[in-house]
Amino acid sequence: MKKWTSFVGAFILSYLFWILFLMQDFNILKLGSQELIVGVIVSIIVAYFSSSFFAKKDGLWLFKKFRFINLIIFIPVYIWELIKANFSVAIKALSPNLNINPGIVKITTELQSDYGLAMLSNCITLTPGTITMDIYEDGSENAIYIHWIDATTEDTKEASEIIKGRFEYFVRRLFN
Incomplete structure (x- = not known):
């Protein structure tokens, strides 16, 4: 279960960063399907190689207890x-x-x-x-x-x- 949650957590974080880096003028509507599909592929590759380093216990730790919001505030x-x-x-x-x-x-x-x-x-x-x-x-x-x-x-x-x-x-x- 740990490997699966680590993979999912790393994938979500990678994909969020992919979208943030590609957004132009903070308009998500300008992203095309090609960028989103390539982002999924790149995020899967990144998650595959980095998920074992992402979390020791729970791969979705960043998305629990408002931690992601606290990170944005920080x-x-x-x-x-x-x-x-x-x-x-x-x-x-x-x-x-x-x-x-x-x-x-x-x-x-x-x-x-x-x-x-x-x-x-x-x-x-x-x-x-x-x-x-x-x-x-x-x-x-x-x-x-x-x-x-x-x-x-x-x-x-x-x-x-x-x-x-x-x-x-x-x-x-x-x-x-």
């Missing part, structure tokens, strides 16, 4: 955090005196799933000024070691709130 939140971090790093880089304090800080998270930890780490790494160095899993509380371009604090709790920001809330809603 995208503009992430873009806004990315814009803020870009401006912050640009201001620091372009200032006449480079006033930064690089350091490695430990942040804690209550996320337990591998996918959740990976997504939180990627969100942090893709945000300018921070790079995830290591994930330390220890039972109920996991730690992530971050290289921070301007380490304003060494306190784990305060650094966790600054770096994780709003990411952890949405990642928790997606993966826990």
Whole structure:
């Protein structure tokens, strides 16, 4: 049953992305039957090769408990955090005196799933000024070691709130 649901979940996600990439001017009526048929074929091929990596337990996890809606809501939140971090790093880089304090800080998270930890780490790494160095899993509380371009604090709790920001809330809603 797991393989079948993983295949279906990967197929649906691939096909949705296919349609999103082909839409012109957000008008789904401009898509022809050829594009839709080729999309089905490509999505079947992609699902065949990627379904074993798509989900460990349930292949349709993204389509349950409003997770897909939470993912759609998370995208503009992430873009806004990315814009803020870009401006912050640009201001620091372009200032006449480079006033930064690089350091490695430990942040804690209550996320337990591998996918959740990976997504939180990627969100942090893709945000300018921070790079995830290591994930330390220890039972109920996991730690992530971050290289921070301007380490304003060494306190784990305060650094966790600054770096994780709003990411952890949405990642928790997606993966826990």
